Amino acid sequence: MRVRTVALGGAVAFGASLMILAVSVDTKLLGDNSGYKPVQPIAYSHALHAGELKLDCLFCHTGAEQSRHAGIPPASTCMKCHETILNKAGTKPGVSDPSPEIAKLARAVKEGRPIEWVRIHRLPSHVDFPHSRHVNGGVACQNCHGEIQGMERVEQALALTMGECLTCHRTENQKLQLNGKAPMAPTDCSACHH
Numbered sequence: 001m002r003v004r005t006v007a008l009g010g011a012v013a014f015g016a017s018l019m020i021l022a023v024s025v026d027t028k029l030l031g032d033n034s035g036y037k038p039v040q041p042i043a044y045s046h047a048l049h050a051g052e053l054k055l056d057c058l059f060c061h062t063g064a065e066q067s068r069h070a071g072i073p074p075a076s077t078c079m080k081c082h083e084t085i086l087n088k089a090g091t092k093p094g095v096s097d098p099s100p101e102i103a104k105l106a107r108a109v110k111e112g113r114p115i116e117w118v119r120i121h122r123l124p125s126h127v128d129f130p131h132s133r134h135v136n137g138g139v140a141c142q143n144c145h146g147e148i149q150g151m152e153r154v155e156q157a158l159a160l161t162m163g164e165c166l167t168c169h170r171t172e173n174q175k176l177q178l179n180g181k182a183p184m185a186p187t188d189c190s191a192c193h194h
Contacts, residue, residue: 037155038118042101044154051149057141064131064141072117075108082106120156121145127162128192137184143168165192 049055058064060078063071082102098106108115121144123129134144142148146157158164166187173183186192 032159032161033122033156034159035155036120037153038120040118040153041116042104044101046148046151046154057148058135064135066132068128068130068132070131072115075105075115078105079109120154121160122156123160126193128194139172162192 049060050057057070060073061070062073062077063069082098082105085098085102105115135141144158144160146155148154148157169185169187172185173187176183
């Protein structure tokens with residue numbers, strides 16, 4: 001009886017320790033993370049860049065067409081446009097010094113260090129989500145990432161559950177079949193799980 005009590009107590013303590021560790025390192029546990037909206041090291045507005053300026057997602061997330069991962073652009077990608085702002089700052093009437101956020105970008109490039117963005121969209125490690133297949137298949141980024149062009153600070157808009165993925169795949173397959181085309185979105189387990 002005593003051995004069972006000690007074993008049970010140890011298991012409870014271990015589980016509690018894991019929960020405390022997960023919270024203490026600011027790790028969002030897998031599950032429904034919709035609404036997760038962490039503060040980032042640079043206040044980057046998708047509402048401005050993707051919304052108002054109408055930059056295409058692929059302009060910055062260049063890996064999405066060829067790779068499994070869309071990738072986070074390096075600061076040097078941002079500076080391709082923002083360097084012009086830095087060069088004009090204070091040299092022409094009406095052009096003020098760059099914002100503190102652009103100054104952070106410039107510093108990172110000058111020092112050769114990456115911006116340490118906080119990851120938002122997370123899938124379990126056993127799930128394979130090839131961005132390139134979805135992008136090249138005409139799936140809009142907003143289908144999974146929400147109305148990103150309206151977000152001042154990016155948040156996980158959807159739960160990104162298997163059910164959401166399957167619903168989308170089945171819906172797309174039905175549309176294709178109604179138009180006399182073969183289904184393209186796989187629904188078998190091995191297509192997404194390894």
